[in-house]
Amino acid sequence: MQFPGPAKPPTGIVFDSAMDKIDDALALALLHGFEGRDEARIAAIGISNPDLKAAQFCDAVRIFYAGAAGLGAGSARGLPVGLAEGRSAGASTMLSAPVRATVVKSINDTADVTTVIRNALSAQYDRNAAAVLSGPATDLAKLLDMYGAKDLIAHKVKVLSMAAGAFPDGPPEPNIMEDIAAARRVFAEWPTPIVAAGYEIGTASPFPAASIEKDFAWSATHPIADAYRAYRPMPYDAPSWALAALLYAVRPKENYFQLSRPGTISVRDDGRTQFTASAEGQHRYLILDADRKERIIRTYIEIASAKPVEHKKKMAAK
């Protein structure tokens, strides 16, 4: 039931990623930036790579942004970070930077990733949530198995925006390759429209290293900037797969990208994606126009690097 109340809040974002590539970390900054502007809300953070450091990093980023907004670490009453169970393949180099503050000390300070996504969705207005996936589709495929979850997703989620595949054709894409069976299930059974940001989108619109040194400099201890520097020797420009998927999910009507015709995405045995156009298809993929690239990168920089407005000032302005 949705009891009559105030107007719908901004879209609740469920962000599930492996948190092992720098675009995942940049997308997390972008998400906090959108939340700071009241354009989106962080409904749940899920991590498909079962590495505690990744959960500590996401929690530290949360605490960092809360602190920057003049709020205490405990002020945000959101759900805990969801972390997949299993054996970690090892933490990403970007997580080698020291985590400055986190309440995540052990796996018991995290939640089962599918449970946390399910619980987050249960608290969203109908069709006022979006799922953003960067990484293997393992968690979302497991979510489909959860009792009642398909129905919940169908009611709450307006779109699944996922960094996956290569369109219209391309080599096997790493996120798909990591769990082909899960990707197939999600494309076949996810009960809402799906928009894919293919490999070609992320490589064509990279996040510039120069922005890290300049735009993130408002804090000497910015965890995203630290991760960026730790990921690879500077300077390097970072592909933006996860950023593209998130940007579309939050601002679907801003025409940053063109959308393909509707159709169906399937996954071949070798991990390559195949798009088959059909009028009744629920799937589309993003298409990047060269003349929109600059605007997209500018948006990434502006939102991801934004210093949060102090909570008191924000409240006073309302």
Added chain:
Amino acid sequence: MITGKALPRRTFLRGMGTAVALPFLEAMVPALAGTRGSKPPVRMAFVYVPNGIIMDGWNPDYEGQLGTLPRILKPLEPLRQDVLLLGNLTHNTGRALLDGAGDHGRCCASYLTGVHPLKTLVDIKAGISFDQIVAKQVGKQTRFPSLELGMEDARQAGDCDSGYSCAYTNNLAWGSETQPLPPVLDPRALFERLFGNGRAMTPEDRARENLYRRSILDFVGDDTRKLETSLGPADRRKLDEYLASIREIERQIEKAEKDNAQIDPHMEKPYGVPADFAEHFKLMTDMMTVAFQSDLTRVITFLVTHEGTSRPYREIDIPDGHHPLTHHRNQPDLIEKVAQINCYHLRQFAAWIARMKSIKEGDATLLDNCMIVYGAGLSDGNRHLHEDLPTLIAGRGGQYIKSGRRIVYRKETPMCNLFLAMMDRMGVHVEHFGDSTGRLDGLDLA
């Protein structure tokens, strides 16, 4: 001489509208060991306290084997080997989920049902509670499928929390999604239910009984004497103790009735309800003990006071209402009072658990064959949090649970996972309940 004969488990002492069930006696065990049905049954109970707990005084700062317990759990320290503490269990369905204020209504209604209740004052809707799923199956073997007990306020209508009907705050057990099962509050009514012959006592019956001040044990005297001749010394002693405990309950009820008549003959509460909280708690739990001991039921829910209660605790010099105190705004003096109320509840509970432990049953104790969950639908009552709910299990569920430990699960672990595990233990196998994601593991692992 060894024979295969045994006293039937469902033997009653009868007489004059009275039926007193017997505790588990050695004579009920067929002489040849290993005979099917010789093991005492597993029982379960839920003891629910409202308005959350001061969690700093509940959660130990360690996991594993229980040692020194925090302040609120201190009364259980002598019994720590019989207790399993569970951390991080959550009821997501108790959260607002877009329904606004009303956490007290929701947390109580969702506690055993695992569903998000409909916010309404009239057309109430929650779900069948898991104790009733168990009762519908296991209850066929006992006189009462379940007992629903409480100590305060059985109102079923009106607004008890921000648009939630009192049916949500004042009941734990639900027979169906629209049928809460109101708790019995009056010890006299419960006593008559347990030991009556199935029909309610008429005022004339009660007057006759009062006139002669007769105990129900007087009515079953003939049956008792006959039975005693066929029992061994250990069983005779056990029966004596059991009947003495029933007589003691009668005395307590009579005392409460006498006291109430002297204090205020016009008081609204049922005549047999003691004015003192601890006395009332003891009476109710004494009868729960007898009900379990004599296998009158295997399923009990006990709503100590109703969710959101503003009951004062003058018994411990706290005249303030419980609920207002829990919104303490981090003021130390108010937190201290809430903690004292929490401790007071635990003292009563621990005394009951000690009594359960003192009763031998087969090779173990009555407590060993029970799973008694003590908990609340909120953790932090000030912020109305539905995660890390204070939860403990006393007893071993028939030598299954490895007690004496604290297990901390991952955050957001559904409380309904515990219910699935408990249903398994009760012999009721259900694949899914409420928002469960699987069976809670680790209860039987040391």
